[in-house]
Amino acid sequence: MLWLLLNRLRLGELLGTTVQLAVVVAVAAGCDAYRDDSGLIAAIAMGVAVASLPSFELPARKPFFDALVSLIVGVLFISISASVTPASLRHVVLPSLGLAAVLVVAVRPLVAWLSTLRT
Numbered sequence: 001m002l003w004l005l006l007n008r009l010r011l012g013e014l015l016g017t018t019v020q021l022a023v024v025v026a027v028a029a030g031c032d033a034y035r036d037d038s039g040l041i042a043a044i045a046m047g048v049a050v051a052s053l054p055s056f057e058l059p060a061r062k063p064f065f066d067a068l069v070s071l072i073v074g075v076l077f078i079s080i081s082a083s084v085t086p087a088s089l090r091h092v093v094l095p096s097l098g099l100a101a102v103l104v105v106a107v108r109p110l111v112a113w114l115s116t117l118r119t
Helices: 002-008 013-034 039-051 061-082 086-118
Strands: none
Touching (some): 002 013, 002 039
């Protein structure tokens, strides 16, 4: 399936890298759901099988790391936001609303006025 997606469809470097990462994670998760601790072995076997195909060209490494960094940063922010409870936000609601009001009422017109002076 990965060979078909990457070789036949001629996906670009960034999209191909994202598809590659998604398929590996899906295979590892599916194998772990079917049998415990088999996802890592399945991902390694898939990597060896794909790398040994003679007509398969792997995309450049830079888009892979860009996609991986984007994924890790997204997971980091989701995990941080999942740990926030409504009770922990009660003491910061009013100061946050006040700051937003100051930014909208005072700072935004000032920035707009300064940008008209530059042009």
